[in-house]
Amino acid sequence: MSETAAALARIVEAEDLEAAVELCYREGWTDGLPVIPATERPLRRIIDYLGMKPDDVIGIISPRRGVATVEKIAINCVMAGCLPEYVPVVIAALQAMLEPEFNLEGVQTTTNPCAPLVMVSGPAVRELGFNTRDCALGHGSRANAAIGRAVRLILWNIGGGYPGSPCRTTLGHPGYYSYCIAEDPENNPWEPLQVTRGFAADDTVVTVTAVDAPHAVATGALVNSPGQVLTNIADSIAYLGSNNQYGGQAVVILGPMAAKCLADGGYDKAKVVGELVRRATRPVAEVLRNKNIDHMPAEELDQLRKKRDDDLFHYIRKVENLVLLTTGSWGAVGGYAAVCPGWGHFGGLTQSRKVQFPAKGA
Amino acid sequence: MAIGIFNPVGEVAELTSTLSTPLSGLDGKSVGFVCNHHPAITALWAQLEKSIERDQKPPVVRRISKPNISMPQPAAQLAQLASEVDYAIVGVGA
Numbered sequence: 253m254s255e256t257a258a259a260l261a262r263i264v265e266a267e268d269l270e271a272a273v274e275l276c277y278r279e280g281w282t283d284g285l286p287v288i289p290a291t292e293r294p295l296r297r298i299i300d301y302l303g304m305k306p307d308d309v310i311g312i313i314s315p316r317r318g319v320a321t322v323e324k325i326a327i328n329c330v331m332a333g334c335l336p337e338y339v340p341v342v343i344a345a346l347q348a349m350l351e352p353e354f355n356l357e358g359v360q361t362t363t364n365p366c367a368p369l370v371m372v373s374g375p376a377v378r379e380l381g382f383n384t385r386d387c388a389l390g391h392g393s394r395a396n397a398a399i400g401r402a403v404r405l406i407l408w409n410i411g412g413g414y415p416g417s418p419c420r421t422t423l424g425h426p427g428y429y430s431y432c433i434a435e436d437p438e439n440n441p442w443e444p445l446q447v448t449r450g451f452a453a454d455d456t457v458v459t460v461t462a463v464d465a466p467h468a469v470a471t472g473a474l475v476n477s478p479g480q481v482l483t484n485i486a487d488s489i490a491y492l493g494s495n496n497q498y499g500g501q502a503v504v505i506l507g508p509m510a511a512k513c514l515a516d517g518g519y520d521k522a523k524v525v526g527e528l529v530r531r532a533t534r535p536v537a538e539v540l541r542n543k544n545i546d547h548m549p550a551e552e553l554d555q556l557r558k559k560r561d562d563d564l565f566h567y568i569r570k571v572e573n574l575v576l577l578t579t580g581s582w583g584a585v586g587g588y589a590a591v592c593p594g595w596g597h598f599g600g601l602t603q604s605r606k607v608q609f610p611a612k613g614a
Numbered sequence: 615m616a617i618g619i620f621n622p623v624g625e626v627a628e629l630t631s632t633l634s635t636p637l638s639g640l641d642g643k644s645v646g647f648v649c650n651h652h653p654a655i656t657a658l659w660a661q662l663e664k665s666i667e668r669d670q671k672p673p674v675v676r677r678i679s680k681p682n683i684s685m686p687q688p689a690a691q692l693a694q695l696a697s698e699v700d701y702a703i704v705g706v707g708a
Contacts, residue, residue: 259623265616272619281622290620318624327622358684363708410624420708546653549682598684 276331283408285401285429287331298326301336303610310343311350314357315419316412320346324410325402332402337380338395340607342402344458345370348603355599359462360413364495365423366462366595369503370403371577373435373445374456376607382434388580389433389466389505389590400432425465433579439508440578441515448521448576449604456607461575462600463503463592464495473510473587478517481510481587482524486531488591490567497539497565498547498596501573504528507580509587525576529568537561549597575602637701640666644674646695646702650683655707662703674699683707 258264258279266272272289276282288294299306299322306323313320325346329339349356349368359366372382383393391397407413415421421428435445446457469488471481489502496502506514514524536559539545545553556565568574573594580588594600637643645666649659667675676698680687695702 258621262621263618264621266619267616269617272617275619279621279623289617290622291617292620295620312627313624316624317627317629319627320624323620324622324624327620330620331622352686355685357686362684405622409622547683550651595684598682 280414281409282331283404283429287405288333290327290330294330295323295326298329298334298336298339299323301610302326302339310346313346313350313407313411315360316410318410318412320406320410325406328405328409329398329402332405333394333398334402335394335398337609338399338402340609341372341376341380341399341456341458342406344605344607345399345403345460346406348458348460348605351603353599353601354460354462354603355601356411358599359595360407360411361418361420362595362598363420363422364595364598365421365425365464366495366600367425367427367431368403368407368460368600369427369463369592370400370432371435371445371459371461371503371575372399372432372456373459373577374451374607375454376456376609377434377437384434384436384439384579386581388436396432396434397430400427400430403432404428404430427465433505435577436508436579439511441511442521442578445575445577446604451604451606456609457604458607459575459602459604461501461503461592461594461602463594466505466590466592469589469591470586471510471513471589472585473507473513474585476513478514478519481513482527483531485510485589485591486528486533489528489532489593490534492534492538492542494567494593495596496567496593497542497545498598499549499552499569499573500594500596500598500600501575501602502568502594503575503577503592505580505590505592506576506578507583507588508578509582510589511578513587521576522571525571525574528576529566529571529574532567533564534567535561536563536565539565547596640670640701643670643672643700644676644698645670645672646676646678646699647705648678648680648687648692648695648702649705650680650707652683652707655705659705659707662705666703
């Protein structure tokens with residue numbers, strides 16, 4: 253952002269802690285929230301833990317084409333409040349976002365208010381202390397907050413994801429500050445997310461999808477049938493302004509009560525996803541009345557125009573496009589779930605990476 | 615006592631590119647059109663293509679479309695286009 257002497261230096265001196273925090277603001281090294289200025293000792297602790305060379309390159313981050321070296325990643329992790337053990341999770345998330353199908357340049361610059369949602373599943377959820385109970389999508393946990401924050405600071409400081417130019421997100425959402433959740437290993441009644449994504453049950457895996465803010469759904473799981481629970485969630489996927497009208501993917505987060513209701517009703521995970529995809533529809537006539545539908549892939553739009561008015565239009569085109577996980581607390585009659593709509597077929601498409609923790613004793 | 619603070623901003627990766635041969639003009643040169651077909655650019659793009667074909671009379675016209683309005687054009691398609699035309703015009707509506 254700036255070309256001051258500090259901007260060009262590897263290490264900058266500040267008079268004291270207060271001056272260091274202000275220096276981070278002045279140099280544009282934070283997106284508005286205060287950061288922990290990265291000093292030698294915590295930085296060294298992370299790099300020693302990783303057992304990697306500081307100048308090892310993990311990737312190039314768009315749109316600024318910033319080089320994400322281990323040192324630069326570690327600096328941003330210190331600033332976010334990460335413990336060393338969190339950093340492999342951050343690196344895995346970054347590697348996943350750098351897959352071409354994720355289209356990180358597009359995610360960083362689109363007018364759509366989508367942000368990378370980091371979803372952690374596997375043994376490290378408990379080992380690192382992620383919150384998967386009350387307020388699982390919100391505040392209250394260092395692991396969730398600091399890892400999500402580190403990802404954002406990396407996209408900001410290395411990737412140049414500054415609002416206005418070049419990032420044109422019209423609204424953004426609070427998850428732009430930190431957007432990291434974890435699957436509950438105990439309350440999830442089905443196979444864990446990492447297994448669905450093709451990994452082993454004892455792998456810790458990071459899955460990323462670029463999505464809008466979570467939209468809560470009161471499923472009424474305590475009093476409703478499984479079918480009604482599914483209909484309530486599906487209705488929140490298939491709204492007229494959703495970018496999923498253009499295809500792409502969405503994330504559905506079930507609270508444990510909604511998950512239990514469905515599991516007790518005989519639904520396995522594949523059946524839940526299949527039913528949500530089947531039910532997340534609107535009549536074709538309603539969809540075509542919306543001129544904004546022109547962003548849909550041309551061939552798909554041609555096919556849609558040949559359909560009858562009362563045919564059903566599916567917001568999620570195939571089961572692979574719906575990410576389902578369970579987290580949060582039980583609650584009462586509400587039995588909450590949440591829907592995070594994706595950006596459409598334009599990018600931010602789901603990617604997963606196994607977290608590579610350094611060997612113990614290495 | 616002063617505190618040493620590490621700069622979190624990454625270096626910018628160098629772009630490697632080769633200089634292309636300058637064209638003396640556009641008349642009679644083959645042209646490639648690369649467009650993302652965003653609704654905001656469709657009408658302008660059609661006029662632009664028409665005027666270049668009318669005025670410059672390119673012997674070869676190649677058109678490629680981005681996979682969607684936001685995904686990057688695959689590098690292999692761009693390389694193929696570069697091997698087939700003298701110049702290309704890239705349009706991205708947003």
